[in-house]
Amino acid sequence: MDQTTLNIIVVGLSFALYFGIAIWARAGSTSEFYAAGRGVNPVVNGMATAADWMSAASFISMAGLIAFSGYTNSLFLMGWTGGYVLMAMLLAPYLRKFGKYTVPEFIGDRYYSNTARVVAVVSLIVISVTYVIGQMTGAGVAFSRFLEVESTTGLFIASAVVFVYAVLGGMKGITYTQVAQYVVLIIAYTIPAVFISLQLTGNPIPGLGLFSTMAEGQVGAGQHLLVTLDGLLTDLGFNEYTAGTNAWLMALYTLSLMIGTAGLPHVIIRFFTVPKVADARWSAGWALVFIALLYLTAPAVGAMARLNITTQFWPEGIQGEAVSLETIENDDAYDWMATWQATGLLGWEDKNGDGRIQYYNDANADMQALAAERGWAGNELTNFNRDILVLANPEIANLPGWVVALIAAGGIAAALSTAAGLLLAISSAISHDLIKSVINPNISERGELLAARISMAGAIVLATYLGLNPPGFAAQVVALAFGLAAATLFPVLMMGIFSKRMNSAGATWGMLAGLISTCLYLFLYLGWFFIPGTNMLTADQYLFGIPPTHFGPIGAVFNFAVAYLVSNATAAPPKEIQDLVESVRIPRGAGAAINK
Incomplete structure (x- = not known):
């Protein structure tokens, strides 16, 4: 059986499972559509939350970023994990006590203001649409390779699949679909990693293999894997894999990811699906x-992938011969290059006409001298999209076809699971918080459910359009969403829970300050509405050297400062609101907010 047919069978079976679950768990009420009827078991919800959390950025793009930047991009692991702990400890249980369906609903009720609610809806939509671009991009990459179509076609296929099961099932269907997707993606991610770790180091546990010595028959046999990788990269003019970077910017980026994580609406709403407050803690x-x-x-995975791609072109280090075009055409070990080239995400060019592909850092002075001596005309691996690395890794390592098909299903599951959660957050905000709470309070439950499904369909169309021209790799696009969440929703949620003095005016102006300052900074450097070529400023003009992806904490400071100043200059919240806030923070308090 050829690889494409095997891919279609494995991915098709996973789709059949998702569609079957969506039909079985179809939402019949707004409670089921928004919060799965608040009847999800904590273990099930924990698994669904993990799938919702481990998006295309985690499955597809994160290891690629780590592979090409090494230690520097370990901040994604630290920021995302630390932020989840922050959310689980400081936000999720308290928000569950309020017994609401959505984040804007909590903000609207806590700050007794429809204006605050609408600003929260706008913030949520901006965050979620930005985030979902990365998911659709990742899904498009996975579909394009494993169905051997253009990445644009892959994006359209991904949109159609999400449309079917997300619009049909709502939170109830999405929850159980995400459980299945978690099982698929974790198996798909782990099995290839085990194979490759065994192949390179003889250790079946990838995390331990990273710090093990290279196996006999491998490049650098007997030497530690990271030492071998550092040596190969420096031979090619690249920085060491384990080299550090600007500590201030790393800390700022990590903080942005942490507090952005804690403010992500599509993850927070998962804690509204469990029966009681204690279950929210267990779910976390x-x-x-x-x-x-x-x-x-x-x-x-990142380190071993970089080692594999490097040795594919320079099997014996800098003194060896580059891979030739003839080798790529005739050697089965290079078949993966031809198949990925068809997607437009991998490309090479024989610049000096020697029939070979030279892969090196042509910006390095030492390599420029060596290139002149050997008649090279520059790095000839002209296009290597980082988002393909994890998906291509089993093929680069020449693993069995069923492993390649499995990782295809896993990458698609990761992208679709998070996309569904984000689309539900957008849909709920529009139908429940905007239409039901502000525009038409008398709308029937059936009408609200219809509005929710129409809103989700519209969000899918918008996400697909923006996914055609994303402003970066999947993980980088996601990082922008985290910065927006850090600057808008995280401060207002924290103040809403832990400050009885924070009033509606402070919360509203604080959110606006965080949203406007962060959006302006992003759009100035990335282009208005992420349109390529429309950026007005360049990297050397960054404010205090801060890149757009690192700006979240600065926006959060603006939010906190403006909220504090405005709140203290205006009237305190009504006593019933202050009592409500106090009751939420007290384990055995009383009132309508307790353990609904």
Whole structure:
């Protein structure tokens, strides 16, 4: 059986499972559509939360970023994991006590203001649409390779699949679909990593293999894997894999990812689906366990993938011969290059006409001298999209076809699971918080459910359009969403829970300050509405050297400062609101907010 047919069978079976679950768990009421009827078991919810959390950025793009930047991009692991702990401890249980369906509903009721609610809806839509671009991009990459179509076609296929099961099932269907997707993605991520770790180091546990010595018959046999990788990269003029970077910017980026994580609406709403407050805490604990299974493996996947791609072109280091075009055409070990080239995500060019592909850092002064001596005309691996690395890794390592098909299903599951959660957050905000709470309070439950499904369909169309021209790799696009969440929703949620003095005016102006300052900074550097070529400023003009992806904490400071100043200059919240806030923070308090 050829690889494409095997891919279609494995991926098709996973789709059949998702569609079957969506039909079985179809939402018949707004409670089921928004919160799965508040009847989800904590272990099940923990697994669904992990799937919702481990998006295309985690499965597809994170290891690729780590592979090409090494230690520097380990901040994704630290920021995302630390942020989840922050959310689980400081936000999720308290928000569950309010017994609401959505984040804007909590903000609207806590700050007794429809204006605050609408600003929260706008913030949520901006965050979620930005985030979902990365998911659709990742899904398009996976579909394009394994169905051997253009990445644009892959994006359209991904949109159609999400449309069917997300619009049909709502939160109830999405929850159980995400459980299945978690099982698929964790198996798909782990099995290839085990194979490759055994192949390179003889150690079946990837996390331990990362710190093991290279096996006999491998490049650098007997030497530690990271030492071998550092040596190969420096030979080619690249930085060492384990080299550090600007500590200030790393800390700022990590903080942006942490507090952005804690403010992500599509993850927070998962804690509204459990029966009681204690279950929200247990859900968080189980989710951390399930997330750790992938995150402890990701650094090894990144390092081993970079080692494999490097040795594919320079099997004997800088003194060896580059791979020739003739080799690529005739050697089965290079078949993966031809198939990925068809997607437009991998490309090479024989610049000096010697029939070979030279892969090196042509910006390095030492390599420029060597290139002149050997008659090279520059790095001839002209296009290597980082998002393909994890998906291509089993093919690069020449693993069995069923492993390649499995990782195809896993990558698609990761992208679709998070996309569905984000689309539900957008849909709920529009139908429940905008239409039901502000525009038409008398709308029937049937009408609200219809509005929710129409809103989700519209969100899918918008996400697909924006996914055609994303402003970066999947993980980078996601990082922008985290910065927006950090600057808008995280501060207002924290103040809403832990400050009785924070009033509606402070919350509203604080959110606007965080949203406007962060959006302006992003759009100035990335282009208005992420249109390529429309950026007005360049990297050397960054404010205090801060890149757009790192700006979240600065926006959060603006939010907190403006909220504090405005709140203290205006009237305190009504006493019933202050009592409500106090009751939420007290384990055995009383009132309508307790354990609904």
